Amino acid sequence: SCCKAMNHKRLLDRAVTCAIDLPTGLNGDTGEVDPATVCADLTVTLGLPKRGLIADAAVEFVGSLQVVELGMEVDEGADVTLACPASLRPLLIRRSHSAHKGDCGRLGIVAGSKGFVGAAVLCSEGALRGGAGLVTLWVPDEIYEIAAVKSAPEVMVVPWSKAGQVLESRMDALVVGPGIGRGMDAEVQEILHGWKAPLVLDADGLNLLANDKSLRSAADWVLTPHEGEMQRLLERKQNESRSEWAARFMKENDAVLLLKGPRTLVAGPGGRESYNSSGNSGMASGGMGDVLAGVIGALVVQGHSRFDAASLGAWLTGRAAELQVASGVQSVESLAASDVAAGLGGAFLELKSGCSGL
Numbered sequence: 187s188c189c190k191a192m193n194h195k196r197l198l199d200r201a202v203t204c205a206i207d208l209p210t211g212l213n214g215d216t217g218e219v220d221p222a223t224v225c226a227d228l229t230v231t232l233g234l235p236k237r238g239l240i241a242d243a244a245v246e247f248v249g250s251l252q253v254v255e256l257g258m259e260v261d262e263g264a265d266v267t268l269a270c271p272a273s274l275r276p277l278l279i280r281r282s283h284s285a286h287k288g289d290c291g292r293l294g295i296v297a298g299s300k301g302f303v304g305a306a307v308l309c310s311e312g313a314l315r316g317g318a319g320l321v322t323l324w325v326p327d328e329i330y331e332i333a334a335v336k337s338a339p340e341v342m343v344v345p346w347s348k349a350g351q352v353l354e355s356r357m358d359a360l361v362v363g364p365g366i367g368r369g370m371d372a373e374v375q376e377i378l379h380g381w382k383a384p385l386v387l388d389a390d391g392l393n394l395l396a397n398d399k400s401l402r403s404a405a406d407w408v409l410t411p412h413e414g415e416m417q418r419l420l421e422r423k424q425n426e427s428r429s430e431w432a433a434r435f436m437k438e439n440d441a442v443l444l445l446k447g448p449r450t451l452v453a454g455p456g457g458r459e460s461y462n463s464s465g466n467s468g469m470a471s472g473g474m475g476d477v478l479a480g481v482i483g484a485l486v487v488q489g490h491s492r493f494d495a496a497s498l499g500a501w502l503t504g505r506a507a508e509l510q511v512a513s514g515v516q517s518v519e520s521l522a523a524s525d526v527a528a529g530l531g532g533a534f535l536e537l538k539s540g541c542s543g544l
Contacts (some may be wrong), residue, residue, distance in 0.1 A: 189222040196225060202248040205229040208236060209247045217241020221265070227534050229256055230238025235268050240461040242427050250508065251463040269497045270463045271537055277494045277537060290319030294357035295480065296346075296377060297364040298325040303333050305365025305389070305476045308523050310341045312480025313361070315530040316499070324352055326370060349376035359384040361483040363391025364476040375401065384411065384486050387441075388479040393418060400439045403441035405455075408492050410479055412446040429459060444482070446475060450500045454493040462497070464504030465516055468511055473523030478503045479531065505533040 189210055195201045203226045208214050211223030214462040220234045227249040231239060239248050240351035253270040266274050281290070293313050298306030306325055313321045322342045325333040330345035337343050346352055352360070353376075360381055366374060367390055374394060378385075384406045387395060392411050395401055396418040403409060411419060432445055443453040452461040485495035502526055506529030510516045516525050 187222050189224050193222075194228075202227050203249075205248070206262070207231055208239060208384070211322060212238060212244055212247055214238040216374065217244035218505060219243060219247055223247050225249075228252065235463075237266070240268065240338070240449055242449075250466060251449075254461065259290050265457050266459045266461070267497075268458045268463055269458040269501045271540065273460075274498055274501055275537055275540065277490065277498060277518045279489050287319035288320070290317060291359070291489070292320045292357045293318040293480075293487045294322045294324060294352065294355060294360045294364045295359060295364070295475075295483065296324045296352060296374065297366055298323075298329055298333055299365055299367035299369055300326075300329055302365030302367060306333055307336045307338075308473045308476040308527065309361060309364040309388075310337055311524070311527040312477035312503075312530070313439075313484045314338055314340055314480075315527050316481035316484030317534075320400070320483035321354070321484075322357065345374070349373045349380065353380045358487040359386070359483055361386040361388065361479050363388035364479055366390045366402050368393075384408075384492065386483045386486065388475060389415075403439050405440035406492065407441040408444060408482055408486070408496050409439075409441050410444045410446065410475065410482065410496075412475065416445055432459070433457065442496050444478075444496045444500065446478075450504070452493060452496045452500065458493060459538060460493070460497040461487050462500040462504055464501045464508055466504075466507050466511060466521075468516065468518035468521030469504070469507050474503070474507075474526060477523050477527045502530055502533045502537070505536065506530045509533060509536070515539050 190509045192203055196203050205226035209224040209226045211220035217236050217238035225247050229248045230252050232254050238244055255272045295309050297309050306323055310321050310323045322344055324344050324346045327345045327347050334343040371394055378401055388410045390417045422431050428451055432443055432451055436453050440455055445451045452460040481503055482495050482499035485498055503526055506526045509532045510525050510529045511518055
């Protein structure tokens with residue numbers, strides 16, 4: 187058939203396949219696929235996207251998902267949305283002409299351990315490029331010197347060994363977990379119990395939450411697990427969709443959940459869901475989540491809600507990855523997390539301007 191021939195051409199000659207509205211053979215309502223469904227690298231959908239495009243089974247056939255706006259109003263009250271420029275642009279907070287660094291928020295990052303300095307550095311870079319006014323990177327004493335050298339000059343790097351040092355500091359929100367390891371579990375646990383402001387929890391911070399029965403995620407937290415970390419937080423049932431899995435988790439938690447994956451899902455209280463439309467396979471490398479955690483933290487301290495910050499952060503990092511590859515600067519094989527951090531400016535500019543390019 188024509189569809190099989192197109193798929194064969196794509197694999198054999200590395201042809202780029204584009205689908206209009208949805209790939210042929212894919213059910214627009216359920217996301218179920220026919221054996222001969224076209225495998226698209228790019229799907230351009232018109233107006234309001236069909237639910238089947240964001241189904242778990244559809245990811246391999248939809249590829250990058252781009253939405254062409256038709257002047258239609260986005261239903262801001264919808265329980266399920268697609269995170270794309272049309273839905274995200276109204277969420278961006280415009281800075282006043284008189285804004286200063288204090289207005290843009292003070293973000294603290296508790297991260298890093300011996301052998302994992304890079305995670306802390308990448309997270310702080312994401313926070314800087316995400317717009318935080320002041321970024322303080324709290325690292326264990328033993329890696330302070332190397333972290334101070336490797337971090338951007340705009341980041342304030344501070345050594346810590348006791349939870350009180352962090353808890354008594356003047357910050358609007360915390361990011362906890364990137365590269366932190368398990369060597370300071372007791373101190374990190376004390377921070378999580380004592381922190382009373384917004385918090386983004388990632389990596390080994392999530393593992394500590396899974397293992398500590400006395401610790402419960404707070405209502406002003408954002409949790410950012412990949413599927414392995416999510417499995418430790420709540421075991422997935424057989425044949426359970428990612429949406430069902432997230433919904434079951436949200437029944438007992440008030441935190442916003444960002445479940446990473448090829449179509450990152452953000453779940454919030456009240457059954458709200460947002461599916462990310464950006465990103466590429468070049469993001470399948472270490473450090474991407476560290477940058478994302480920093481961006482989300484930066485958006486939170488600038489005044490975005492937790493749900494909006496998670497949705498915006500996922501789209502911005504994904505779009506930064508797309509732009510780096512589309513510009514010819516990187517390939518999906520060579521793309522690194524530091525490239526994504528460097529590309530965040532382009533993603534912000536595109537979202538604000540309403541102009542996009544492939």
